[in-house]
Amino acid sequence: MAELATVARPYAEALYQVARQGDVAVWVEQVSALAQVAENAELRQFAGSPKVSAEQVYDVVAAAAGVSLSTGVQHFLRTVIDNGRLAVLPAIAVQFNALVNAASGVADAAIFSAYPIEPAQLAEVVAALEQRFGRKLSVNVTLEPELIGGIRVVVGDEVLDTSVKARLERMKVALSA
Template sequence: MAENVTIARPYADAAFELARGADALGPWSEALDRLASVAADSSMRACITDPNLSTDQLTKLVEDVAGNLSAEQQNFVRILAENERLQVLPEIRDLFVALKNEQEGVLEAQIASAFPLDDAALAALKADLEARFHAQLNVTVSIDPQLIGGVRIAVGDEVIDASVRGKLANMAAALKN
């Protein structure tokens, strides 16, 4: 939803600047993870859109469910509630994490494998990718049996398809030409 991302961007930027200024990127990231989970819950979404709940009641409810929040984080929740923006907390979290990763020189990597990777293979693959991209990587691994064999790696906009399925698709395209 591009609209939600557009709405969330100034809030994510503000939270990032606040967190960076207080040297608290980690705690803010953790708090936004909890808040995004709270806002994504279906019963909480019903509360967020309930016109019978006041801003103060909604703020208190979100703070109580999210758990341990600093004074700045509580104020952030109150501002979101006042501006009816609690529903975009997942997008705020995603944008905040992207800003945090950029600040720390970290890239996100998605690895899809046909079969589960053991720890040694994953560590070796991660080390190779970090050397190739000259950055630390946050790796997310998923299993996709449709790949038949091998892996498909996405780091930012770059995709490395070393799967059997990808090689078969390339071979089929070459044979058609």
């Protein structure tokens, strides 16, 4: 995994340098769409076939992305494909998003919840988490029923686990000690 990150870093940094000259949000949307497409194993197998040209791969990926690509993103995608790095595209997108977030003072937060969170509740939770972590958060909520109740929040390398599952595990450890 470290190898992917190492390969992705220069692409992400170069992409960010170009993107910040324009509308970064548009670039984030387009690169994220391309990354989702590049995660498809069948597409990567298609791209790796010696019978398929780089232009054909580009056409398929660009069409599958479902968004209109700006000229800069088109050039980026062609470079990635020409260099045989389509499999690295998701890692590039992750690092690119991290650079964008770092520049804007925002951190990604993954919220895992046992139950769906209503928008009003989510706004309250996000406000409390932003105060707790001391920075603006870009949240992604994922349902995880095995938590039983409560939430688990991951921001960078910090984890805040207030789930029932975590409390039960702590009780189990305390009782068995």
